[in-house]
Amino acid sequence: MKLIPTIIVLAFFAAGNAVAQTGVIKGRVVSKTDSEALVGVNITVQGTLRGAASGATGEFTILKVPVGTHTLVFSLVGFNRETRSGILVKEGDTTTTSVELTLAPLQTEQVVVTASKREQSLQEVPVSISVMDAKDISYRNSTTVDDALRYVPGVNMTEYSVNIRGSSGYSRGAGSRVLMLVDGIPFLTGDTGELNFESIPVGEVERIEVVKGASSALYGSSALGGVINVITKSIGDEPQTRLRLYGGIYSAPSFEEWDWGGGDRFSDGQSLSHSRKFDKLGMSLFVSRLADDGYRQNDFKRRYNGFLKLHYELSAQEAISTTFNYMHQRRASFLYWKDLRHALIPPDGQQGDGVKSTRFFASSQYTNILSDVLSYNVKGIWFRNDWEDTIDEGANQSTSDVLRAEIQALWTPDKLNIVTFGIEGSYDNVRSSLFSKRSGAGFAAYVQDELQLFDDMKLTAGARFDSQDLDSLNSVSQVNPKLGVVVTPVQGTTVRGSIGFGFRAPAVAEAFTSTRISGLIIVPNPALKPEKSFSAEIGASQVLGDIALADVALFHSEFRDLIESGFVASGQGQFNNVTKARIQGAEVSIKSGFFKRNLLFDLGYTYVYPRDVTKNDILKYRPRHLAYASVLARFGFVSAGVDYRFISRLDRIDDELAQIVSNGAERGKTFVTDFRVSADLSHFGYPLSATLNINNAFQYNYVELIGNMMPPRSFVMVIEARL
Amino acid sequence: MSRKYLLAFVLLISVSSCDEGMKPAPFTGFSGVIRYKNWPPADSLRDLRIVAFRNFPPGSIFEEVLNGRAVVYPGLLDTFALPLFVDSMKYEVTAPTGQFRYIAVAQQFGPSLFTDWRAVGQYDLDTNLTVPSPIEIFADRQTKGVDINVDFHKLPPQPFSPQP
Numbered sequence: 030m031k032l033i034p035t036i037i038v039l040a041f042f043a044a045g046n047a048v049a050q051t052g053v054i055k056g057r058v059v060s061k062t063d064s065e066a067l068v069g070v071n072i073t074v075q076g077t078l079r080g081a082a083s084g085a086t087g088e089f090t091i092l093k094v095p096v097g098t099h100t101l102v103f104s105l106v107g108f109n110r111e112t113r114s115g116i117l118v119k120e121g122d123t124t125t126t127s128v129e130l131t132l133a134p135l136q137t138e139q140v141v142v143t144a145s146k147r148e149q150s151l152q153e154v155p156v157s158i159s160v161m162d163a164k165d166i167s168y169r170n171s172t173t174v175d176d177a178l179r180y181v182p183g184v185n186m187t188e189y190s191v192n193i194r195g196s197s198g199y200s201r202g203a204g205s206r207v208l209m210l211v212d213g214i215p216f217l218t219g220d221t222g223e224l225n226f227e228s229i230p231v232g233e234v235e236r237i238e239v240v241k242g243a244s245s246a247l248y249g250s251s252a253l254g255g256v257i258n259v260i261t262k263s264i265g266d267e268p269q270t271r272l273r274l275y276g277g278i279y280s281a282p283s284f285e286e287w288d289w290g291g292g293d294r295f296s297d298g299q300s301l302s303h304s305r306k307f308d309k310l311g312m313s314l315f316v317s318r319l320a321d322d323g324y325r326q327n328d329f330k331r332r333y334n335g336f337l338k339l340h341y342e343l344s345a346q347e348a349i350s351t352t353f354n355y356m357h358q359r360r361a362s363f364l365y366w367k368d369l370r371h372a373l374i375p376p377d378g379q380q381g382d383g384v385k386s387t388r389f390f391a392s393s394q395y396t397n398i399l400s401d402v403l404s405y406n407v408k409g410i411w412f413r414n415d416w417e418d419t420i421d422e423g424a425n426q427s428t429s430d431v432l433r434a435e436i437q438a439l440w441t442p443d444k445l446n447i448v449t450f451g452i453e454g455s456y457d458n459v460r461s462s463l464f465s466k467r468s469g470a471g472f473a474a475y476v477q478d479e480l481q482l483f484d485d486m487k488l489t490a491g492a493r494f495d496s497q498d499l500d501s502l503n504s505v506s507q508v509n510p511k512l513g514v515v516v517t518p519v520q521g522t523t524v525r526g527s528i529g530f531g532f533r534a535p536a537v538a539e540a541f542t543s544t545r546i547s548g549l550i551i552v553p554n555p556a557l558k559p560e561k562s563f564s565a566e567i568g569a570s571q572v573l574g575d576i577a578l579a580d581v582a583l584f585h586s587e588f589r590d591l592i593e594s595g596f597v598a599s600g601q602g603q604f605n606n607v608t609k610a611r612i613q614g615a616e617v618s619i620k621s622g623f624f625k626r627n628l629l630f631d632l633g634y635t636y637v638y639p640r641d642v643t644k645n646d647i648l649k650y651r652p653r654h655l656a657y658a659s660v661l662a663r664f665g666f667v668s669a670g671v672d673y674r675f676i677s678r679l680d681r682i683d684d685e686l687a688q689i690v691s692n693g694a695e696r697g698k699t700f701v702t703d704f705r706v707s708a709d710l711s712h713f714g715y716p717l718s719a720t721l722n723i724n725n726a727f728q729y730n731y732v733e734l735i736g737n738m739m740p741p742r743s744f745v746m747v748i749e750a751r752l
Numbered sequence: 753m754s755r756k757y758l759l760a761f762v763l764l765i766s767v768s769s770c771d772e773g774m775k776p777a778p779f780t781g782f783s784g785v786i787r788y789k790n791w792p793p794a795d796s797l798r799d800l801r802i803v804a805f806r807n808f809p810p811g812s813i814f815e816e817v818l819n820g821r822a823v824v825y826p827g828l829l830d831t832f833a834l835p836l837f838v839d840s841m842k843y844e845v846t847a848p849t850g851q852f853r854y855i856a857v858a859q860q861f862g863p864s865l866f867t868d869w870r871a872v873g874q875y876d877l878d879t880n881l882t883v884p885s886p887i888e889i890f891a892d893r894q895t896k897g898v899d900i901n902v903d904f905h906k907l908p909p910q911p912f913s914p915q916p
Contacts, residue, residue, distance in 0.1 A: 286776040290842075369777040370844070692777055700771065730773035738774070 051093040051345070052118035054126065058083045058103060061129040062625065067105060070130065071263075075100040075112075076401050077345045082265045090266065094118045095345045101126065104140055106162055106236075107626065109133040110150070132626070143238040143258040145479060145489070146213065146247055146449050147439055153479075155489050155513025155527040157241040157568055157582050157616065159183070163262070166234055168661075168670060168705055170275060170722050170747050172298060172319055174209075174237060174259060175226045180672055181239050182618045182633025182657050187650050187733050189226060193241050194584055195612040195637035196254025198650030199683075199734060201594055203538035203604065206254035206560075208244070212261055212352070214392050217251060218414040219429030219457040220464060222536025224257075225414075228356040228388045230315045230336035232273060232300045235262045241616075242584060243531035243564035246491045246511030249453070249473050253531025253562040253588075261352075264304045264311035264340055270752040273300045277745035279324040282373060283728055287738075289326050289374045296321040296745070300334075311340040323361070324740050326374040327382065330360035346398040354390040359383065362418065365736025368691035372730075372738040376691075386416035405438040425544060427461035429537070449491075450476040457499075457537070464541040469499035471534075477511070489513035489527075497534040497559070500541070505559050507532045521572035531562040539592055539604040551602040558606050563587045577621035586612045593649065596685040609642045612651075627664075633657040647680040650734075666712035672703040682735055690736040699731040699739075716751040780891055781846040784898035786857060786873065790905040791837050799860040800834040800872070801825060802900075804847055808854040808884060809911035814866045823847045824858075828865065844894070853886040854911065857902050870910055873902030882909055 058070045066087030073080035074094055081089040100114040108130040118124050144154040151158060159181045171177035178184050178191060185192040187199040197206040202223045209216045209224045216225050237259050244252040279294040300317035315336040323329045335355040342348050362382040366372045375382070390412045398404040410433040417426040437451035453473040460466050477491025492510040513527035535557040542551050568582035591608035614637040621630045639651035647653075654677035661670040676699035687693035707720040721744070728742040782804070791797075803813055806821040816822035825845040826833055834857075835841060855875035862868030875898050877885040887895050 283772060284776050286779070369774070370779055372774075372776065695774060695777070697774055700773070728772065730775070732774065 050096045050120040052096060052120055053123040054091045054094050054099075054101070054116060054118060055123055056089055056126040056128065057087045058089065058105075058128050058130060059087055060108075061131045064129075067108070067130060070103055070105040070108075073102045074345075075102055077398060078342065078348045078396060079345050082263070084265075084267055093342075093345060096120050101128075103128050103130060105130060107133060110140070141238050142213070142260065143210070143240050143256055144244075145447075145477060146437060146451075147447070152517070152523050152570070153487060153515055155487075155515050155525045156244070156566060157183070157580070157584075159239045159241070159618075160236055161239075162236045163234060166231060166237070167747075167749070168707065168720065169672070169703065170705075170720065170745050171231060173226045173231060174229050174234070174257070175224075177231075177237060178239070178257070179674065180657060180659070181237075183241050183616050183635040183655065184239060185652055185655055185676060188737065189224065190650075191224060191254075191257065192651065193239065193255035194586075194614060194616070194635065195639040195648070195651045196586065198593065198648060200539075203542065203594070204533070204536040204592065205251055206533060208248050208250075208252040208256045210248075210256060210258040211354075212392075212394075213258065214394075214408060214410055215248075215251075215433065216259075216390070216412075217431075218388075219412065219431035219537070220414060220427050220459045220461055220467075221538040222251070223538075225388065225390075225412075227332060227358055227386075228334065228354055228390060229259055230261070230317065230334055230354070232271070232302055232317060233261045233313065233315045233336055233338075235260045241582075242527065242566050243509075243511075243529040243562055243586070246493045246509045246529050246531075247449070247475055247477060249475075249493060249495050249509075250471070250497060250532060250534045250559070253533050253560065253564075261336075261338065262304070262313065264306060264313050264338065266306055268303070268305035270303045271301070272750045272752070273747065274298070274749075275745055275747040277722075277743050279322075279740065280728060280742040280744075282324075282741060283730055286370050287373050289371070291322075291324075291326060291373075294322040294324050296743075309342040311338075311342075313338040323363075324373065324743075325363050325738070327361040327380055328363040330358060332356065332358040332360075347396065349393065349395045351393040352391070354388075356388045357386070359385045363737070365690045365693070365734075366738065369695050370692075382419060384416060384418040386414070388415070389413045402441045403438065405436065408435045408437075409433070425462050427459065427463055429457065429459040429461070432456045445481045447479040448476065449479075450474075459537050461537075463544050464537050465543075467500040467537050467541055469497065469537070471495065471497045485517045487515045489515075495532065495534075499534060499537065501555050502535065502540055502557060505532075505534060507559070507561070522569070523571075524567075524569045526565075526567040528563070528565040531564065533560045533562075533592075535559065535592060535604070542604070552597075554603050554605060557592065557604060558590050560591055560606070561589045573621075576623060577619055579619045580617070582616045584612075584614055584616070586610075588612070595683070607643065608648070610640060610648055611642050612637060612639045612648070614638055627662065629659075629661045631657070631659045649681045649683060650679055651681075652677045652679055666709050667706065668709070669706045670704070672705075674701050675699065686735050693735045696732050696735075699733075700727075700729050701731070702726050702729075711751075718749045720747040720749075721745070722747070778892040779844070779846065779894050780849060780889060781844060782852075782855070782887055782889060782895040782898045783842070783844040784875075784896065784900065785840055785842055786834075786900045786902060787840045788838065789901070789903040792904050794836070796861070797836055797859065798862070798868075800836065801828070801858050801860075802834070802843060802845055803856050803858050804845065804852040804887075805854040805856075806850070806852055808886075810854060812867060812912060813858060813869050823852075847889050849889045849891050851886050851888050854884045855887060855898055855900065856884075856908075857900050858912075869912055871908050871912065872904060873900045874908045875900050876908075884908075 058067045070083040081091045083089045099116045103111040166177045183194045190199050191207045204222045240256040244256045276297040282288050298319040302315040304313035317334045319332040321330045337353045340350045367376045392410045394408045396406040412431040415428045433455045435453040440448040455471040457469040473495045475493035480488045482488045490512050494508050496506045498504045509530040511529035516524045540557045541553045543553050544551050564586040566584045570580040588610040590606035594604050597603050616635040618633040635655040639648040641648050656675040659672045678698050704723040704726050710717040724743045802825045804823045810816050856871040857873040858869045859872045874884045
């Protein structure tokens with residue numbers, strides 16, 4: 030618990046010897062196409078932590094830049110990254126520079142940070158990555174990150190379980206084969222090991238990066254299916270306040286039989302954020318409230334989120350960032366329907382079931398750029414998850430604490446190599462009526478080198494050693510190597526390939542759950558072993574005449590000791606290492622933009638062949654076909670868009686559970702179409718925007734999970750004000 | 753090129769919008785509303801069930817159910833029963849096809865599951881309470897509007913054998 034204050038104190042001591050001569054860099058950024066001012070351009074002084082974002086007139090100011098000659102890097106989504114070298118800063122002087130950015134052929138110059146734990150262009154990365162930015166999230170009024178992920182090619186959601194290219198099925202909230210990070214920091218609960226979607230302040234998200242395929246070589250356990258990194262907004266130089274209000278209503282059920290007499294069902298939410306800088310201190314505060322009646326009986330939720338980010342610049346080379354995140358939620362629990370004729374009400378005995386949870390997360394990160402070739406950061410994290418339910422026979426309760434610390438360094442020994450290395454330690458403590466008292470600890474060390482082998486070829490090689498000790502389970506150690514290559518034979522063409530090993534230690538909930546839920550008895554399995562995987566991918570991307578970017582990937586994964594829930598001979602439920610699996614597939618995506626990007630098309634298709642090699646059958650809860658399409662058109666201050674997604678019928682589900690749930694085997698294909706239209710009144714001088722979303726516009730009735738009908742059509746109106 | 757994309761997109765959405773996805777499972781049975789009046793004290797109530805009999809007058813509920821001549825909801829061995837002390841409730845009962853001549857709300861008034869039953873309400877379209885109204889059940893169809901009034905101060909004729 031004393032980790033974070035210690036880091037803060039260390040950082041302030043480090044600041045004591047950081048007094049230097051400085052000057053100021055000012056300038057303006059415009060579009061080369063039409064000379065219009067560009068807002069929100071990220072400008073950084075290379076080799077330092079100094080930087081700024083351009084304001085409404087395209088102007089920027091970077092204060093306290095060390096005296097000397099510098100290189101500025103300008104980046105903005107949709108534009109080519111630009112560098113301006115030879116910027117001379119003299120003591121007390123102001124240096125002025127202006128830059129024109131050119132429209133990039135779509136996302137070719139998108140900067141990502143997840144693949145190698147450092148900033149790099151999307152085209153330098155040897156694995157498949159999809160990026161969603163804040164606009165994508167805001168347009169769709171996604172209230173949680175899992176809502177937003179439903180539009181990412183190759184990603185499929187089964188309730189809250191994320192499945193990237195067939196890696197995961199449905200885990201009942203226990204364990205995850207996808208690691209979720211917030212600003213690079215793991216965000217999994219300590220007891221259930223599930224992705225903590227509800228705590229993420231969606232209004233503060235700058236972008237979401239989804240790495241597809243094994244990433245355990247840098248990130249360790251849980252990353253064998255992929256990584257989702259949620260990047261929060263950086264604090265701008267100018268004060269900014271945003272107010273966001275929304276209200277929605279669900280359409281009546283499609284059939285009279287499904288009308289359970291709930292009347293009109295509403296949802297609403299409010300969020301307020303403010304960010305500003307006080308000299309060296311930047312702060313960003315976000316609070317939000319969400320209330321959702323739910324479209325089913327016993328399915329409401331009420332949620333409150335708070336998020337505070339503090340960033341203190343100790344010097345041009347040193348900074349410390351601290352975040353606090355709080356979430357309180359009360360929700361009813363809808364496990365499954367009564368039957369298909371009563372698809373929106375739970376079985377008679379499950380009325381009134383619910384869960385109350387409180388989550389608190391604090392992290393602190395100290396960054397120091399020691400020289401042009403070496404920098405490091407130190408992170409400390411505390412994550413508490415506290416919940417209690419009123420499901421079935423008596424209340425369950427669980428409290429877990431996770432402590433983590435990491436030291437990561439970036440070393441550039443010469444112009445050809447970039448080396449990332451670090452060590453990590455973690456400690457989990459769980460007190461629970463479901464899992465009893467459990468504790469675990471982990472240690473890891475990793476190193477990765479990115480070698481510019483030739484002008485047009487970059488090699489990435491790395492490995493990570495993990496040692497995990499979870500209560501009474503056998504201790505495990507594992508080394509996961511990784512190799513990747515990126516070749517750029519001609520401008521606009523990139524060919525990539527990667528192979529890597531992954532592993533996942535069982536979560537406390539998978540090994541030690543002991544409970545009875547709605548007649549199902551779940552028993553612990555103290556003999557559970559970690560899952561292991563091998564993944565390979567080859568892919569290529571091609572710019573098509575500056576209007577389109579096509580990407581194709583072939584992937585292959587082998588899994589051993591896959592942990593899946595099921596029923597043992599006694600009829601009791603248990604998590605077991607049951608499966609040897611092989612998942613193969615292909616993915617194609619095309620992004621295109623016409624009329625100066627005022628008309629955008631995105632298409633994505635993923636084919637997955639997920640085989641249970643042990644049983645010679647298809648793996649459970651993995652659809653074989655996923656297709657996404659979206660179009661967005663802008664006409665002056667109005668924009669309109671359509672999102673469409675298709676998910677093929679699940680070949681296999683839990684056969685045993687389908688027997689218990691009435692009509693549990695009923696399922697089909699998924700065709701969902703969402704419409705949205707938005708007006709941006711800032712064109713008329715009012716800092717307001719209004720968006721109408723019509724989700725599931727054709728009221729398609731489908732299930733993702735046994736006995737769980739997904740939402741019908743809903744209308745949601747969003748008003749956003751920027752002050 | 754953008755027109756081709758747009759056309760393909762519109763076609764895609766048009767095709768998929770023709771289908772509405774999953775539907776309620778086919779249902780064969782009857783449904784309606786039960787309206788209650790003058791609830792007795794809680795200690796004199798044990799259980800309430802809806803019973804549909806093929807014949808009128810019926811024998812005992814147990815005998816009729818065991819011989820396939822009656823349908824009871826909730827099932828006689830179900831721990832869940834109809835809610836008590838409500839003004840009204842909607843119900844749905846799955847039943848085989850054919851005619852049912854007597855639909856009643858039955859109350860278990862004593863400890864014996866086999867004998868201690870009486871009718872507290874019946875489906876009747878006219879005022880002649882001595883002859884209840886029959887219903888017809890068709891395959892994959894729901895016979896609606898089988899409404900029953902229950903007034904605990906004014907019970908209908910008691911057809912069960914043996915009588916309480």
